[in-house]
Amino acid sequence: MRVMVMVQSTPAWEAEGQMPTTEMLEAMGTYNEELVKAGIMLDGDGLKNSSDGARVVFGNGETRVVDGPFTESKELLAGYWIWEVKSFEEAVEWAKRCPHDPSEPSQLELRPLHEAADFGDEYTPELREQDDHLREQIQQQHGS
Amino acid sequence: MTGSARMPDVRRTIDAIWRIESARVVAGLVRVVNDVGYAEDLAQDALVIALEKWPRDGVPDNPAAWLTKVARNLAVDKVRREQKGREKYAVLAPELDEQRRAATPDPEAVVEDPVGDDVLRLVFVACHPVLARDAQVALTLRMLGGLSTDEIARAFLAPSATVGQRISRAKKTLSEAHVPFEVPSARELPQRLEAVLEVVYLIFNEGYSASSGDRLIRDELCGEAMRLGRILTALLPREPEPYGLVALMEIQASRFAARTDRHGEPVLLDDQDRSRWNRTLIRHGLGALDRAVALGRPLGPYTLQAAIAACHARAATPADTDWERIVALYDGLAALNPSPVVELNRAVAVSRAYGASEGLTVLEPLRQDPRLRSYHLLPSVRADLLVRLGRDGEAAAEFEAAAALAGNAHDRRALLELAAAAQERAGR
Numbered sequence: 001m002r003v004m005v006m007v008q009s010t011p012a013w014e015a016e017g018q019m020p021t022t023e024m025l026e027a028m029g030t031y032n033e034e035l036v037k038a039g040i041m042l043d044g045d046g047l048k049n050s051s052d053g054a055r056v057v058f059g060n061g062e063t064r065v066v067d068g069p070f071t072e073s074k075e076l077l078a079g080y081w082i083w084e085v086k087s088f089e090e091a092v093e094w095a096k097r098c099p100h101d102p103s104e105p106s107q108l109e110l111r112p113l114h115e116a117a118d119f120g121d122e123y124t125p126e127l128r129e130q131d132d133h134l135r136e137q138i139q140q141q142h143g144s
Numbered sequence: 145m146t147g148s149a150r151m152p153d154v155r156r157t158i159d160a161i162w163r164i165e166s167a168r169v170v171a172g173l174v175r176v177v178n179d180v181g182y183a184e185d186l187a188q189d190a191l192v193i194a195l196e197k198w199p200r201d202g203v204p205d206n207p208a209a210w211l212t213k214v215a216r217n218l219a220v221d222k223v224r225r226e227q228k229g230r231e232k233y234a235v236l237a238p239e240l241d242e243q244r245r246a247a248t249p250d251p252e253a254v255v256e257d258p259v260g261d262d263v264l265r266l267v268f269v270a271c272h273p274v275l276a277r278d279a280q281v282a283l284t285l286r287m288l289g290g291l292s293t294d295e296i297a298r299a300f301l302a303p304s305a306t307v308g309q310r311i312s313r314a315k316k317t318l319s320e321a322h323v324p325f326e327v328p329s330a331r332e333l334p335q336r337l338e339a340v341l342e343v344v345y346l347i348f349n350e351g352y353s354a355s356s357g358d359r360l361i362r363d364e365l366c367g368e369a370m371r372l373g374r375i376l377t378a379l380l381p382r383e384p385e386p387y388g389l390v391a392l393m394e395i396q397a398s399r400f401a402a403r404t405d406r407h408g409e410p411v412l413l414d415d416q417d418r419s420r421w422n423r424t425l426i427r428h429g430l431g432a433l434d435r436a437v438a439l440g441r442p443l444g445p446y447t448l449q450a451a452i453a454a455c456h457a458r459a460a461t462p463a464d465t466d467w468e469r470i471v472a473l474y475d476g477l478a479a480l481n482p483s484p485v486v487e488l489n490r491a492v493a494v495s496r497a498y499g500a501s502e503g504l505t506v507l508e509p510l511r512q513d514p515r516l517r518s519y520h521l522l523p524s525v526r527a528d529l530l531v532r533l534g535r536d537g538e539a540a541a542e543f544e545a546a547a548a549l550a551g552n553a554h555d556r557r558a559l560l561e562l563a564a565a566a567q568e569r570a571g572r
């Protein structure tokens with residue numbers, strides 16, 4: 001299953017020019033590397049803060065564009081990952097290992113993605129370039 | 145998706161921790177007991193104790209350290225109990241003494257392996273050539289996927305006892321052969337890596353093309369294979385073929401949602417709703433393919449196949465497919481691994497790039513190939529080309545021949561329908 005992990009923004013992050021400390025960046029780098037080595041990382045990125053963003057707001061029959069920054073940092077995202085895991089609990093376990101600044105509260109929100117993993121058989125050989133015959137061939141070639 | 149409340153269940157939490165930590169725990173134990181099979185047994189015993197204790201006392205802060213410590217204690221107890229175990233104690237004792245001497249502030253600290261080399265060693269041991277293919281598959285899923293014997297048995301539709309015996313026998317074989325806990329030398333690596341990739345792709349195919357068994361388990365098996373592939377790319381970043389294999393699996397898996405219709409009937413590639421292809425997997429797969437190619441070595445079989453799959457993934461509509469490039473890639477694959485199946489696929493690509501009669505020409509020699517005698521795809525491909533050339537009578541006969549060879553009811557029914565339609569057109 002795929003799980004989206006949303007990194008909640010903090011007032012410090014939202015504040016202009018406040019970059020994370022070197023230690024934090026390093027810890028995050030190590031953590032990301034662990035996620036890659038565990039084979040669960042599908043995607044992930046950090047977001048610029050909301051002063052670079054905008055909202056398109058629909059209502060009362062009109063469409064308005066509201067430029068950032070936005071104030072309620074609790075509802076803002078600072079980044080996201082998409083992980084492929086075997087269970088939701090596995091994602092929770094990984095999230096618990098995420099580096100965080102102990103001096104201020106922060107949180108991650110985890111949400112499973114919809115999956116439409118239906119299996120069936122195609123009978124177009126074009127989709128299945130390799131099968132037992134090919135494996136036999138490889139084995140013959142390498143004498144194993 | 146069920147709308148169940150997301151209260152983490154402690155059993156599932158333990159399963160998740162096991163999955164995350166088991167390879168590292170086992171690898172750490174191998175350093176102590178010098179035997180992969182024995183290390184795995186100890187780790188499993190520690191897991192049993194955890195399953196008893198953690199639901200009652202809570203999950204420890206550092207579960208890997210806890211499991212390792214308990215497993216080591218089990219090993220020491222066993223050695224002390226068994227006078228016969230002198231040999232093992234001889235191996236254990238210096239290590240344990242050293243531990244007592246070591247001035248670690250935290251006696252429960254686990255030796256960290258930041259490079260992941262231990263996990264890589266485990267991969268090569270699980271896929272060691274002294275083991276039969278099915279034993280390699282079972283051990284890989286067990287030691288690297290953290291799957292239980294029951295889970296592996298369910299996935300491969302085998303009795304649990306059979307899989308359990310397979311795993312114990314495999315461990316015994318590794319012990320008796322004194323398989324070293326190491327990454328193969330540069331000279332051995334290509335061949336040893338090929339075996340590992342083959343095991344991973346076999347696991348993927350088991351999930352991908354099975355026509356029986358539980359869908360969900362099948363799906364998990366594909367996910368497991370993709371995860372193993374990604375682990376390999378992270379641990380062997382200078383090797384192109386793991387990237388190629390990951391790309392191949394991810395691009396194939398990106399089509400899962402579009403492969404069957406609402407009734408579970410297969411949908412051909414040309415008819416698939418491409419908006420249902422999973423973009424995340426495609427993007428990740430294309431990225432892996434780029435990395436494989438960027439390493440600048442001659443393209444291996446997995447990378448070539450991934451490049452073929454990528455031609456489809458990049459095409460917004462079937463008409464956009466770069467069939468000429470696909471033909472060139474099949475030429476490369478045929479040069480590397482000549483096989484009738486590759487030829488058959490090349491024939492399809494040639495027919496799409498250069499016309500049905502060109503495709504038939506490529507197919508002609510295959511009709512004499514004994515290896516394809518019972519392969520339903522040969523007559524069914526040939527029938528498709530004959531239809532396109534307006535030779536419906538011949539096509540109907542080929543569709544019928546294909547139906548007689550088809551391995552499952554789905555295919556048989558579809559082929560018989562095509563045969564009937566061709567017959568009807570021929571009779572007009």
